[in-house]
Amino acid sequence: MRALDWQRKIYLNGFAGITPAIPPDFSQLEQAASRRLSPEAVAYIMGGAGHEQTIHANRKGFDRWKLVPRMLRNVENPDLSVELFGQKLATPIVLAPIGVLEMAHPDADLAVAKAATQLRIPFIFSNQASVSMEECSAVMGDHLRWFQLYWSRSRELVASFVHRAEACGCGAIVLTLDTTMLGWRTRDLALGYLPFLHGKGLAQYTSDPVFQQLLDDFIKQSPATTRPSITSTTLQHLLGAIRRYPRGSFIDKLRSGRAIGAVSLFSSIYTNPTITWDDLSFLRQQTRLPIVLKGIVHPDDARKAIDYGMDGLIVSNHGGRQVDGTISTIEALPGVVDAVKGRLPVLLDSGIRGGADVVKALALGARAVCLGRPYVYGLALGGQAGVETVLQHVLADLELTLCLSGHKSVAELAPDSLRAA
Ligand SMILES: Cc1cc2nc3c(=O)[nH]c(=O)nc-3n(C[C@H](O)[C@H](O)[C@H](O)COP(=O)(O)O)c2cc1C
Secondary structure, three states: OOHHHHHHHHHHHHHOOOOOOOOOOHHHHHHHHHHHOOHHHHHHHHOOEOOOHHHHHHHHHHHOEEEOOOOOOOOOOOEOOEEEOOEEEOOOEEEOOOOOHHHOOOOHHHHHHHHHHHHOOOEEEOOOOOOOHHHHHHOOOOOOEEEEEOOOOOHHHHHHHHHHHHHOOOOOEEEEOOOOOOOOEHHHHHHOOOHHHHOOOOHHHHOOHHHHHHHHHHHHHOHHHHOOOOOHHHHHHHHHHHHHOOOOOHHHHHHHOHHHHHHHHHHHHOOOOOOOHHHHHHHHHHOOOOEEEEOOOOHHHHHHHHHOOOOEEEEOOHHHOOOOOOOOHHHHHHHHHHHHOOOOOEEEOOOOOOHHHHHHHHHOOOOEEEEOHHHHHHHHHHHHHHHHHHHHHHHHHHHHHHHHOOOOEHHHOOHHHEEEO
16 A cells, blocks of 8 residues: 555544554554563564664664755655566565564464565565465465575585475575574573574474484484473473474374474574585575575675675674674665675665665665564564554655655665765
8 A cells, every 4th residue: 555545544544533553653563562472572572682782773873864855856656666686576675584473473474474465575484483484485376585594504404495495486595694603682591581492483494304304313313302301390391392393193292202302403403603605605506596695794795795606685683683782784784885886786674663764774775675573563463464554654654755855766765865964
């Protein structure tokens, strides 16, 4: 729906006494979601690394840039479309990969996949999704989706994920580089809570034939690890993990140790701090899909990505969840854009909260942005409909900010649309 229609709908509803259930303002959205979520989900979704300085920097970074609106330019019905990897996107927004969405809502990734399809926004399936890529693809028809990959300790598993992504119609592989181990996430640590240990966010693994094979071997080799000693709390958590494991009856899962084994195996292979640039050639050999590196903030790394034959970059600091005290992504963007000199598209995430943020990122050279936490809050508050409402709010805000600052298309955005504060 175009911005003015969405805006009119909200005001007409208000005239009838109905105000939006999903707040258009990000702070209110976040507060409403935090009231709905469990303490563990609040910590996992809203929290960041260390003192959370990077989360704050991501927002402050946008404040350093100001729009300078231009007048009398006929800005009716602007063109929001952009081109990425030979595909035309209706808008410059993509949904960032977010793991463990079942913590926000039981419909999890499926609700987001449906909302993305409705709103014609591409969805990046997370490696840590709660619903497998095949199930999500099945509800998306031929709508655009990509797959985000973590490089695990098993190259066979890496290859299997990539081949499955190709088979279920993903249009690109997004390799996340900033999570070769988990950051020091103080809120999660304070609760001693990691969702994966409870069997959450493992759907891409439990649905994978290579992972199942690895699990057979793992159970044979290490029965002790798969049958931990039982206290009342571990029993409660183990039962939860067993319930969540998708295959077999409860009794079979309990007897075979498969559900608990899957969690243990996952923990031992999920990240791989040994990877280097040279490993990228393995990924390149596995697929002809575009490969997008997520987590690039240094211009030299951007140049290296070109040398290693990569197809795109996402300037990201993982929403401040990995390294405390880093450069904000909007600060990093101009250096990266300058380094690649148009040879590959650059996207940006971390801190996108509204239309002005998107406009600023595009003006500084991003081809598109990835939206993260805001859509998770919409999911928490209203499932698929909640995600759709958040996306409508952001798209309307983007369209109005673009027009009212004097642009008839996102292609017109350039650094001179902005002034540094
Ligand atoms: C709860 C949560 C889970 C995430 N899971 C993943 C993931 O599985 N893979 C990934 O590449 N990035 C993941 N991210 C990072 C996002 O893709 C994105 O970089 C980040 O959300 C951007 O920051 P913002 O949401 O504050 O704008 C996650 C972020 C959050 C908040």
